Amino acid sequence: MNKREVVFTVNGETRRVLVEPRRTLADTLREECGLTGTHLGCEHGVCGACTVLVDGQPTRSCLMFGVQAEGASIRTVEGLAAPDGTLNPLQRAFWENHGLQCGYCTPGFLMLATWLLERPTPLDEEELRHVLSSNLCRCTGYQNILAAVRAAARELDRWTESAPA
Template identity: 65%
Template sequence: MSEELHPVRLTVNGVTHRVEVPARRLLSDALRHDVGLTGTHVGCEHGVCGACTVLVDGDPVRSCLMLAVSAADHEITTVEGLAAPDGTLSPVQQAFAECHGLQCGFCTPGFLTTITAGLRENPCPSHEQAREMIAGNLCRCTGYQNIVKAVERAAQIGASDKAAS
């Protein structure tokens, strides 16, 4: 007997996708397997590592803990949606590249989305606030120093972008 599928409308990075998913399909799996966006990584499948973090209506959410049916009719932003349509990197992406905030890259999508939301809430964090902003994301390769530098650099880039506007 096959599992019943439910029609779900997911708006991901500004594009509407109509998918049919089992009731228990996780948002992370729907993004990767049904929508075809593989930038969202699944590390622990328990909401602990943060690698699967996406933005739902602008708020960071562990996509391995959210059902796809629960994400229907919400705006979802994945790491693929952070850059501008022309490919220009977001301030957070640019800062990660400048500050060498990644090594293997597995955890990077979760950090990028988490920091993007964090800087919207606090565009000029102190060093301690920058550390706290990333506290829920785990990285096995770095010592977090360059990631914290990237948060601080992204805040600088964001401030100069606003000043130039």
């Protein structure tokens, strides 16, 4: 097949891969880069399990082709913990709040929440729920996922109490 060379960075490391144009970014990360932390759930943009950050934006990597990533800076779940494996505050909050159940949706939620916590505007309950509604958890463990992101936001001083209704 007509494979193409594509160059991008993943978690700061330059990757040069050969992919067919039809290869999604998700499959490119998993198959060509060996980064299987990015999970594929529905493969048609509904579940959000494959969410990664592309040039700082949360992106469903099943809805983007690997060839489109030329020159892009990509962050995946593999880039969150310290090199020695120490969890970052968001990962630790998931651990402490039982935000992982089967773990399948976790990488997508972590990357979505990473973006949410890095935004300049403080986070409140309404926005938290609005944004996290992007992704599905097949265990329906949403309350603990919300609690985890809330806890991380508090620890990182990103949380603001919503105005009383």
